[in-house]
Amino acid sequence: MPAPRGMPIGLRLAGVARDVxxxxxxxxxxxxxxxxxxxxxxxxxxxxxxxxxxxxxHIGIRGATLTHHLAGMEARGLVVRTREPGDRRTQVVRLTDEGERMFGAMAEAAHEFDQRLRAGFTKAELSHLDLFLRRLQENAGVRGAALPGDATPP
Amino acid sequence: MPAPRGMPIGLRLAGVARDVxxxxxxxxxxxxxxxxxxxxxxxxxxxxxxxxxxxxxHIGIRGATLTHHLAGMEARGLVVRTREPGDRRTQVVRLTDEGERMFGAMAEAAHEFDQRLRAGFTKAELSHLDLFLRRLQENAGVRGAALPGDATPP
DNA sequence: TATTGTTATACTCTATAACTATA
DNA sequence: TATAGTTATAGAGTATAACAATA
Incomplete structure (x- = not known):
């Protein structure tokens, strides 16, 4: 994935995000x-x-898609879903011991990866990067984190 | 997609890239x-x-995946594939007039989108962003753009 | 009627493995 | 044998639409 000068910033972002x-x-x-x-x-x-x-x-997917993932996780014994006595429409999702173990393993892997990714970055640089990303997100028209003064019609 | 302080930079990047x-x-x-x-x-x-x-x-996919896309594009009349007389194993992919029209339309849309995305960014900021992205890509272990002095074993 | 979540189905992108044709 | 590309098949992730159960 070469990154020629003047490459559209969106494609650049997408390429890096894909590789990472x-x-x-x-x-x-x-x-x-x-x-x-x-x-x-x-x-x-x-x-x-x-x-x-x-x-x-929260994670940016549809309810049906989440059901799909939860069903898979339940089949793998990572979570259990039970109906809430108060409102029996809602499901209470609870991690099993195996789910907790998996979370621990993944958390460790994710943390190590994050350390690797941050290597060489100062705190100030990470702040700048975060701000840049936020601005890109806003420019792309993502709602929900609108700035005061945002004049976009509803 | 909220972005809590201390959120892993990889997930942050992935989230923004997904929204954008x-x-x-x-x-x-x-x-x-x-x-x-x-x-x-x-x-x-x-x-x-x-x-x-x-x-x-170049675009980071497998040959078979490209064939898949090209087949679809050919079915839509956007490209034509013909065998090279010199080496009849290779295919020459050529844009049809319709393909050119499509390219023009998409180029315009992509350009407008890019303008929108860059809004409010100075040239210097864009350079910084580009550098940050490159560093993330390198930290993730992407080969092919290795820096001089890269001491990673083969 | 409205809400919560599930089921059924399908689409897009990608991949691997086996194959054809050519060199 | 090696190379260029295709075909066949599969899998992951996502989505929409229709549905059931509950409120």
């Missing part, structure tokens, strides 16, 4: 997982998601 | 195309690829 993403996928695969699996586990552990719909929104 | 990529895909779809189609057209037009294998390498 593949390396990350390899890392997760070596730990027995995958990216979406890791995203779901992260969302579950962070506790920042009450309903499945919120988990799906 | 989806917006770009929407743009290309409105012009009647898709991302891989655009990549193939770009590679063809840039003339930087002699064989199909080189095109595939």
């Amino acid at each position: 993403g593949r390396a990350f996928d390899d890392t997760l695969a070596a730990a027995g997982g995958s990216r979406p699996l890791w995203m779901v586990l992260l969302a579950l552990k962070s506790g920042a998601a009450a309903s499945q719909q919120q988990i799906a929104d | 990529g989806r917006a770009f895909d929407d743009t290309l779809a409105a012009a009647g195309g898709s991302r891989p189609l655009w990549m193939v057209l770009l590679a063809l037009k840039s003339g930087a690829a002699a064989s199909q294998q080189q095109i595939a390498d």
Whole structure:
């Protein structure tokens, strides 16, 4: 993936993200997982998601897609889904011991990968990078992190 | 896609790339195309690829995957493949008039998208961003753009 | 009626393996 | 034997639409 001067920034970003993403996928695969699996586990552990719909929104997929992943995870014995007594429409997703083990293994792999990725970057540089990424995201028209003064019509 | 402090840089990158990529895909779809189609057209037009294998390498996919895309493009009347008289194993891929029209439409859409993405960025910032991306790519272990002094064993 | 999640189905992109034709 | 590309098949991830159960 050469990066010629003047290459569209979107393609550049996509290319780098693909390369980095593949390396990350390899890392997760070596730990027995995958990216979406890791995203779901992260969302579950962070506790920042009450309903499945919120988990799906959190990681940027559809509810049906999440069901798909959860079904696979349940088949692998990583999670258990049980109906909430209070509101029997909702499912309570709980990590099994095996799920906890998997989370631990993937967390370690992900952390090592992240260390590798950050190598040579100063804190200031990482802040700049983060800001640049945020600006790209906003320029692409992503909602939900709108700045004050954003004049985009509803 | 919230971006908490201390979020792994790889996931951050992947998230932004996905959001930006989806917006770009929407743009290309409105012009009647898709991302891989655009990549193939770009590679063809840039003339930087002699064989199909080189095109595939250029855009980071396998030969069989490229065949898949080219077959689809040929079915849509965008390209024609003919055997080279000199070496009849190789295929010469040529854009049809319809293919040229499609390229033009997608190029315009892609350019507008790129303008939108770059909005508010100075040249210096874009350079910094590009450098950051390159460093991430290298840290992820991508070969082919190795720096002088790279001490990674073969 | 509205909400929560599931099922059924399908699409896109990608890959590997086996194959054909040619060199 | 080696190379260029194709065919056949498969798998992962995602999506939409229709549905069931519950509120």
